[in-house]
Amino acid sequence: MVSLVWLIPALPLAGFVLLLAFGRRMGEPIAGWFGTLAIAAAFVTALIVFAGLWNEPDHTFTQHLFTWIPAGSFQVGVGILLDPLSMVMVLFITFIAAFIHLYSIGYMHGDPRFSKFFVYLNLFVFSMLVLVLADNMLLTFVGWEGVGVCSYFLISFWFTKEANASAGKKAFVTNRVGDWGFMIAMFATFLAFGSLNYGEIIPLAPGLAQGTATLIAVMLFLGACGKSAQIPLYIWLPDAMAGPTPVSALIHAATMVTAGVYLLVRVNPILFTAAPWVLTLIAIVGAATAFIAATIAMAQHDIKKVLAYSTISQIGYMFLAVGSGAYVLAIFHMVTHAFFKGCLFLGSGSVIHGMDGEQDMRRMGALRKVMPITAITFMCAWLAISGVPPFSGFWSKDEILGAALHKSAILYVVGLTAALFTAYYMSRLVFLTFFGKARWNDPAEQVAAEADTDVSAHAPAGDEIHPHESPWLMTVPLIVLAFFAVFAGLLNLPFTPRMEFLNRWLEPVVAYAEVTYSESALQLWILLGISTVFALAGIFIARLLWLEHRVPAEKLEPKVLIHAWYYDSAIAAFMNGPGRRFADLSALFDRKGIDGAVNGVGRATRGGGARVRLLETGYVRTYALTVAVGAIALTVFVLTRVISW
Amino acid sequence: MLDQNLNIAYLVLSALLFGIGGVGLMIRRNPLVMIMCVELMLNAVNLTFVTFGAMLDDIGGQVIVFFVLVVAAAEVVVGLAIVVAIARRRPSATADDIRLLRG
Numbered sequence: 001m002v003s004l005v006w007l008i009p010a011l012p013l014a015g016f017v018l019l020l021a022f023g024r025r026m027g028e029p030i031a032g033w034f035g036t037l038a039i040a041a042a043f044v045t046a047l048i049v050f051a052g053l054w055n056e057p058d059h060t061f062t063q064h065l066f067t068w069i070p071a072g073s074f075q076v077g078v079g080i081l082l083d084p085l086s087m088v089m090v091l092f093i094t095f096i097a098a099f100i101h102l103y104s105i106g107y108m109h110g111d112p113r114f115s116k117f118f119v120y121l122n123l124f125v126f127s128m129l130v131l132v133l134a135d136n137m138l139l140t141f142v143g144w145e146g147v148g149v150c151s152y153f154l155i156s157f158w159f160t161k162e163a164n165a166s167a168g169k170k171a172f173v174t175n176r177v178g179d180w181g182f183m184i185a186m187f188a189t190f191l192a193f194g195s196l197n198y199g200e201i202i203p204l205a206p207g208l209a210q211g212t213a214t215l216i217a218v219m220l221f222l223g224a225c226g227k228s229a230q231i232p233l234y235i236w237l238p239d240a241m242a243g244p245t246p247v248s249a250l251i252h253a254a255t256m257v258t259a260g261v262y263l264l265v266r267v268n269p270i271l272f273t274a275a276p277w278v279l280t281l282i283a284i285v286g287a288a289t290a291f292i293a294a295t296i297a298m299a300q301h302d303i304k305k306v307l308a309y310s311t312i313s314q315i316g317y318m319f320l321a322v323g324s325g326a327y328v329l330a331i332f333h334m335v336t337h338a339f340f341k342g343c344l345f346l347g348s349g350s351v352i353h354g355m356d357g358e359q360d361m362r363r364m365g366a367l368r369k370v371m372p373i374t375a376i377t378f379m380c381a382w383l384a385i386s387g388v389p390p391f392s393g394f395w396s397k398d399e400i401l402g403a404a405l406h407k408s409a410i411l412y413v414v415g416l417t418a419a420l421f422t423a424y425y426m427s428r429l430v431f432l433t434f435f436g437k438a439r440w441n442d443p444a445e446q447v448a449a450e451a452d453t454d455v456s457a458h459a460p461a462g463d464e465i466h467p468h469e470s471p472w473l474m475t476v477p478l479i480v481l482a483f484f485a486v487f488a489g490l491l492n493l494p495f496t497p498r499m500e501f502l503n504r505w506l507e508p509v510v511a512y513a514e515v516t517y518s519e520s521a522l523q524l525w526i527l528l529g530i531s532t533v534f535a536l537a538g539i540f541i542a543r544l545l546w547l548e549h550r551v552p553a554e555k556l557e558p559k560v561l562i563h564a565w566y567y568d569s570a571i572a573a574f575m576n577g578p579g580r581r582f583a584d585l586s587a588l589f590d591r592k593g594i595d596g597a598v599n600g601v602g603r604a605t606r607g608g609g610a611r612v613r614l615l616e617t618g619y620v621r622t623y624a625l626t627v628a629v630g631a632i633a634l635t636v637f638v639l640t641r642v643i644s645w
Numbered sequence: 646m647l648d649q650n651l652n653i654a655y656l657v658l659s660a661l662l663f664g665i666g667g668v669g670l671m672i673r674r675n676p677l678v679m680i681m682c683v684e685l686m687l688n689a690v691n692l693t694f695v696t697f698g699a700m701l702d703d704i705g706g707q708v709i710v711f712f713v714l715v716v717a718a719a720e721v722v723v724g725l726a727i728v729v730a731i732a733r734r735r736p737s738a739t740a741d742d743i744r745l746l747r748g
Contacts, residue, residue: 616746616747617744617747618743618744618745618746618747619740619741619744619747620679620740620741620743621670621671621672621674621740621741624667624670624671625671628667628671
């Protein structure tokens, strides 16, 4: 049964190929159902494989499909490494992706490029599955680039709008910076181990020289920063909101941004072997990202922008967990986050769909009355992300904070503050969208909203908006994801070792590098209590400010936060000034230096040839003379050398 | 002593034949004559081989002549075929007119 694992990526690939060939002929709903079916079948296969994996030794199974690059000692195969870690990833990726596909059938209804959307979605899921199932770094990199290129296609899916096209480009280019790190790490790994195969490098990692391990770890971390949108490379993610909302859900919940965390957990023995400051750096970057992204999210008006910064912030928690040596918790939070963030994004998509494309929260309000299912599911996910017990996000976030406290008290405080902010900005979002008074046809709000440029899409001007609940195709995924957003915490409850299913399941992968510590029941309860208090405090503050309006809204949204600490503008300014000059200089060098050398070789060859070809007169007699002269010269030479008199 | 002189005479003769063939190849333009000059050179070499074979009492000198004869036959087949083909198209052509390979 477990040998069916190759089917898991093969099914989305088949879906991609068939949709590419026949998608347009299938027409509107059928192409969508076909794509959904491919992913759902992959999920069912994953379940079957999961059942089979229990019987494998160490819960690990490898399958070599074929040799891809056989070049002397550099052997790269296409193979599958199925271990507890990739199994968890595959299960939640295919599960969530299947529901996002289903949702997209409703959301993309009426789009002229309906079938093309599912082509890209299937390719996206295929790439992500290659990424997590690959048995060597190069194949992981193929999937890594695959999700990069798919995100480019999907973010700029509505490419007729200039902003969307450049958002896609921004995502791609920013990711390339991280990819550079990944590639350097790959080169270093090959130099150090002579192989890129996880099966060979991971067991040897403890014997690695510390300097080499540090280089690999730092470079991989840079790559992970790009893909998982961490400081300093997070800037692409908020702009990625330009894509259709199911894409945002897919990027944020199931694929793409989790890739960086996955990669770091995959190579955890290398991180462990590296200098200790690498892990500390990862933890600091994670905590800082969690904090800063949360502050930005507090002042955004675009419902999707809030969620985008929230994703950056939550991924920051995962990096904090990795940096604290709590790899299982990073994966745990990744899974719970996938459920509640998937639900939040699909819910926001449902709201936008019902509001005729309006994304500005100032024009919403009181939507719970017209969109009850969306509102209830959204609120489940809201409580989960805010960290209210007993919803799933509470358990994963609290445990990460516990691990951070074990690492350093400062990290714990920063993380806790970010958790407070998280509860605050998510509550602000919910109160603005679903509570309060209905503002969707309020002309003053419309003017205010359209004066701002930080919201990427509005409803068509002048029309009255009539919010409505979304079709069942969109609400069913919401209900399912909300269910898991509530209960996914059961995967890993901290009370007794017996309840830590995920911990025990992932044991073989992380056993070597996992930082273990024991905390007494009292400490555990105190930490749980503190987390609860902070979560509830955040919600309570938001209630005072945004439901009861104790303070005017303008004071709560400082310009510096609306503009995301001007980080984007700073980068733009730098790139237009010194960066531009540097690029011009390197372009000049490329044109004159590199191209000059290449063209020079060509020109020299041609010039030399033009001269040498004059020797060829075409007269047979000349050739005969040449031969004769040559023969005489040769004879004379031999006579002088051989015969000495 | 007489044999020795005779052998020298053969060698001188073959050198003369070779020289006549070589000079003829270089100065004549009629393709047919040029091929005949090449034949003359080849056979001059054959004569040399046989003479040295006799002088040094070595059968190899005569054996190699057979190889030269075979090569010469093959060369004549190709060469004459080319000459005939050219003569059919342009009866007055000389070797100098055929210089498509000039650089």
